[in-house]
Amino acid sequence: MRINLVLTGFGIVGREFIKLLEEKRDALRGNYDLDIRLVAVGGRGGFLANEDGLDLTALGGAETGSRSLQAYADAQGSPLVASFGEADALIEATPTDTDTGEPGLGYIMQAIRNRMDVVALSKGALVRHYNEIFAAAATNRVRLKFSGATAAALPTLDIGQISLAGCEILSIEGILNGTSNYILSRMQQDRLSFEEALRIAQSRGIAEANPKLDVEGTDSACKMLLLANCLLGSKLSLSDVSVTGIVGVTEQDLEEARAQGSKIKLLARARKQDGAVRVEVSPRKIGTDHLLFSVDGTNKGIVFRTDTMGEVGAVGGSSSPRGAAAAAMKDLIHLYRKI
Amino acid sequence: MRINLVLTGFGIVGREFIKLLEEKRDALRGNYDLDIRLVAVGGRGGFLANEDGLDLTALGGAETGSRSLQAYADAQGSPLVASFGEADALIEATPTDTDTGEPGLGYIMQAIRNRMDVVALSKGALVRHYNEIFAAAATNRVRLKFSGATAAALPTLDIGQISLAGCEILSIEGILNGTSNYILSRMQQDRLSFEEALRIAQSRGIAEANPKLDVEGTDSACKMLLLANCLLGSKLSLSDVSVTGIVGVTEQDLEEARAQGSKIKLLARARKQDGAVRVEVSPRKIGTDHLLFSVDGTNKGIVFRTDTMGEVGAVGGSSSPRGAAAAAMKDLIHLYRKI
Numbered sequence: 001m002r003i004n005l006v007l008t009g010f011g012i013v014g015r016e017f018i019k020l021l022e023e024k025r026d027a028l029r030g031n032y033d034l035d036i037r038l039v040a041v042g043g044r045g046g047f048l049a050n051e052d053g054l055d056l057t058a059l060g061g062a063e064t065g066s067r068s069l070q071a072y073a074d075a076q077g078s079p080l081v082a083s084f085g086e087a088d089a090l091i092e093a094t095p096t097d098t099d100t101g102e103p104g105l106g107y108i109m110q111a112i113r114n115r116m117d118v119v120a121l122s123k124g125a126l127v128r129h130y131n132e133i134f135a136a137a138a139t140n141r142v143r144l145k146f147s148g149a150t151a152a153a154l155p156t157l158d159i160g161q162i163s164l165a166g167c168e169i170l171s172i173e174g175i176l177n178g179t180s181n182y183i184l185s186r187m188q189q190d191r192l193s194f195e196e197a198l199r200i201a202q203s204r205g206i207a208e209a210n211p212k213l214d215v216e217g218t219d220s221a222c223k224m225l226l227l228a229n230c231l232l233g234s235k236l237s238l239s240d241v242s243v244t245g246i247v248g249v250t251e252q253d254l255e256e257a258r259a260q261g262s263k264i265k266l267l268a269r270a271r272k273q274d275g276a277v278r279v280e281v282s283p284r285k286i287g288t289d290h291l292l293f294s295v296d297g298t299n300k301g302i303v304f305r306t307d308t309m310g311e312v313g314a315v316g317g318s319s320s321p322r323g324a325a326a327a328a329m330k331d332l333i334h335l336y337r338k339i
Numbered sequence: 340m341r342i343n344l345v346l347t348g349f350g351i352v353g354r355e356f357i358k359l360l361e362e363k364r365d366a367l368r369g370n371y372d373l374d375i376r377l378v379a380v381g382g383r384g385g386f387l388a389n390e391d392g393l394d395l396t397a398l399g400g401a402e403t404g405s406r407s408l409q410a411y412a413d414a415q416g417s418p419l420v421a422s423f424g425e426a427d428a429l430i431e432a433t434p435t436d437t438d439t440g441e442p443g444l445g446y447i448m449q450a451i452r453n454r455m456d457v458v459a460l461s462k463g464a465l466v467r468h469y470n471e472i473f474a475a476a477a478t479n480r481v482r483l484k485f486s487g488a489t490a491a492a493l494p495t496l497d498i499g500q501i502s503l504a505g506c507e508i509l510s511i512e513g514i515l516n517g518t519s520n521y522i523l524s525r526m527q528q529d530r531l532s533f534e535e536a537l538r539i540a541q542s543r544g545i546a547e548a549n550p551k552l553d554v555e556g557t558d559s560a561c562k563m564l565l566l567a568n569c570l571l572g573s574k575l576s577l578s579d580v581s582v583t584g585i586v587g588v589t590e591q592d593l594e595e596a597r598a599q600g601s602k603i604k605l606l607a608r609a610r611k612q613d614g615a616v617r618v619e620v621s622p623r624k625i626g627t628d629h630l631l632f633s634v635d636g637t638n639k640g641i642v643f644r645t646d647t648m649g650e651v652g653a654v655g656g657s658s659s660p661r662g663a664a665a666a667a668m669k670d671l672i673h674l675y676r677k678i
Contacts, residue, residue: 020647024505032504153648155502162501163494163653165371165672166363167665291654294632303655308359308665309492311655314502315630316642318649326506326647333504 001033001336004051006084006116007041008107009093011064013121013148014041016325017091022056024329032337039087041069043094044103046080048073083110089117089335091328092125093148098218098238101128108144112136119331121148121324123222127238130229145331150223150230151176152327154300154317160231167306169231171271174302175295176223178319179207179214180246180266184283185296188254188263194247206298206319217245217266217281224268224279232270234277244282253283262287265295291315340372340675343390345423345455346380347446348432350403352460352487353380355664356430361395363668371676378426381408382433383442385419422449428456428674430667431464432487437557437577440467447483451475458670460487460663462561466577469568484670489562489569490515491666493639493656499570506645508570510610513641514634515562517658518546518553519585519605523622524635527593527602533586545637545658556584556605556620563607563618571609573616583621592622601626604634630654 005021007014021028021036028034037053045066048054062068073080084090090111094104105125111118118137120126125133126149137144150156151174160169175181179201186197198215201207213219221241228234246266257264262285270279286293291313295301298320303313317323344360346353360367360375367373376392384405387393401407412419423429429450433443444464450457457476459465464472465488476483489495490513499508514520518540525536537554540546552558560580567573585605596603607620625632634640634654642652656662 024647027505027507153651155498155651155653158497158502159494159653162673163497163669165676166366166668168366288633289635291633291638294627294630296628299630299650301654306665308363308668309655309662310657310659311638312492312494313654314494314498315640315652315654316648316650320649323648326645329505329647330502334501337504 002035002037003089003336004037004039004087005089005091006087006111007038007091007093008043008084008104009095009122010041010043010066010069011093011095012321013324014093015060015062015064016321017093017328018056019060020322020325020329022060032333034333034336036332040084042066042080042084045069046082047084049081049084086114087116089119089332091119091121091332093121093328096122096213097124098127098213098222101125105129108133109136112140112142115140115142117142117335118144119148119328119335120144120146121328123149123226127222127225130226130237131235143335145335146226147327147331148324150226151300151302152317152319153323154302155314156223156227156302157230159302159312159314160227160304164304164306164309164312167308169304169306171269171305172224172227172231172302173267173269174224175265175292175300176268176302177214177220177266178298178300179211180220181295181300182206182298183215184246184249184264184266187249187251188258191251193251194249215245215247217243220266220268221279221281224270224281228270228277228279232272232277236277236279240279242280246283249283257285263293265292341374341376342428342675343376343378343426344428344430345426345450346377346430346432347382347423347443348434348461349380349382349405349408350432350434351660352663353432354399354401354403355660356432356667357395358399359661359664359668361399371672373672373675375671379423381405381419381423384408385421386423387412388420388423425453426455428458428671430458430460430671432460432667435461435552436463437466437552437561440464444468447472448475451479451481454479454481456481456674457483458487458667458674459483459485460667462488462565466561466564469565469576470574482674484674485565486666486670487663489565490639490641491656491658492662493641494653495566495641496569498641498651498653499566499643503643503645503648503651506647508643508645510608510644511563511566511570511641512606512608513563514604514631514639515607515641516553516559516605517637517639518550519559520634520639521545521637522554523585523588523603523605526588526590527597530590532590533588554584554586556582559605559607560618560620563609563620567609567616567618571611571616575616575618579618581619585622588622596624599626602632604631
């Protein structure tokens with residue numbers, strides 16, 4: 001089966017996805033009968049497009065960003081185009097903007113109008129316009145996957161939708177942000193201040209120059225919000241979520257936890273309560289009896305409490321551009337192959 | 340969609356499955372459009388059968404075992420029959436016999452000849468006759484699911500087949516037996532001897548009167564063997580697995596681990612090595628940095644090491660008849676509904 005793909009966002013994750021397309025070409029064909037052709041890549045600065053497929057090797061080895069796409073276009077003698085045309089699916093990997101949902105929202109809606117399936121890696125459009133996007137997708141009979149926006153390589157939606165089929169999910173609890181978990185882990189293990197641990201995380205490429213989304217808890221809130229809307233049937237938006245990040249966690253808090261053999265983790269939680277769904281994010285102390293106690297560093301974890309299977313969860317899926325790209329590839333495989 | 344089911348094995352798990360069929364009747368209809376009718380239940384002592392569906396309330400409240408089925412038949416004035424007839428699917432829940440694979444093997448092969456899909460909870464037939472069973476299923480175009488035989492409510496095959504789609508699995512490591520994990524946990528936490536911890540496990544219904552399969556590691560070996568054959572492409576049988584159980588774990592071993600902040604766990608492991616797949620089960624020391632460190636009591640856990648997603652695993656799924664029954668129900672839903 002041949003699939004023509006568009007990629008919006010040529011950042012680190014987008015480029016990693018291109019590398020993976022090339023690296024996994026034979027496996028995708030052999031294991032899933034998928035022959036995937038990248039026909040357009042770009043964003044606000046314009047799109048490289050080629051109906052016969054772009055050169056994955058060149059793009060995978062290029063600098064990220066629109067200037068690099070421009071240089072590629074110049075070298076090929078074919079100018080960038082303003083937008084992408086029709087194809088089978090969109091991989092949406094532009095930066096997350098939780099205020100406007102743009103530019104992802106525009107690309108997702110355009111793809112849906114074009115009757116393209118969508119794999120979303122960025123969260124902004126989904127947390128701001130969840131109902132609108134899913135209504136448009138239903139009208140146009142396209143499918144939308146977003147593992148990349150709900151903790152990427154950590155299987156969260158897979159467990160909730162597939163492994164817990166037939167169960168009622170009573171509550172969900174997760175360590176969903178690898179950056180803040182890394183910072184807390186370093187503060188805890190090495191008795192560092194928040195600022196010291198953040199600096200190390202930034203120097204290793206784990207935290208961004210502007211770490212607000214991660215350390216203030218917004219990223220965790222976005223992920224749990226999407227999981228709650230998808231798995232618990234809520235229709236919440238970001239303003240409904242009570243969010244406290246890790247900025248206020250002190251060395252004394254950690255010392256106290258350590259003395260009790262506990263750890264402090266940034267937990268995102270969603271639970272059914274009196275007919276409604278409540279979502280909150282805050283740092284909490286957990287003991288060795290908690291299934292997520294050993295989820296340290298950039299690892300993530302999630303636990304679902306259910307009526308018939310007890311507690312079932314997932315761990316690992318360490319945050320990385322490669323893991324995020326692999327999650328998008330998994331979604332793409334699921335769109336076209338019955339596993 | 341109406342599904343006619345046969346259940347072989349009216350033990351604790353089989354009866355729990357019947358209870359769940361009744362408890363979840365509305366959810367199965369509403370969420371998955373599945374209208375499930377139990378048309379036969381039984382085993383070596385004979386089968387209760389009714390094309391219009393057996394009385395789930397009566398069976399769910401009955402004693403387990405063939406005498407109880409006989410009493411039900413007597414009360415209804417309809418005798419037990421020697422075998423089951425045609426239906427859509429078989430739920431195979433007879434006791435596991437790893438030497439012969441019977442009686443499960445006979446029932447599974449009969450169902451496959453009848454072109455019925457199969458959900459296996461018992462392991463004996465699969466570990467003894469894996470290739471033969473799957474060849475017959477392919478010839479007769481029926482599908483076979485066996486979550487119940489690979490750690491039940493802990494999602495093992497789901498993660499390997501679905502969540503890791505597109506990844507190469509390099510190795511698998513798991514705490515796959517809830518009974519031996521409970522015994523080790525109690526020995527570790529409460530400084531009990533193996534015999535004391537086993538007695539407590541037996542008094543709580545966690546260990547069977549004959550705990551050999553669990554404490555000698557065979558149950559863990561069966562599960563990892565099935566996972567390796569299914570996910571790593573091996574064609575191993577039980578005699579290829581090197582197995583050491585927990586019987587030889589001493590209080591001194593545990594004291595040493597405790598002094599280092601470690602724990603001893605019964606780990607089942609499978610890995611690709613020099614073009615072959617090696618499977619082994621043995622007690623091993625793990626530290627707080629291991630993703631399965633907090634998997635205690637009757638909980639289970641599994642970690643997959645992959646090429647693109649790093650380490651991804653599942654935790655929880657505490658062993659219980661209800662959890663096993665819920666895993667079979669999940670398989671049944673997966674057979675008939677694209678999730």
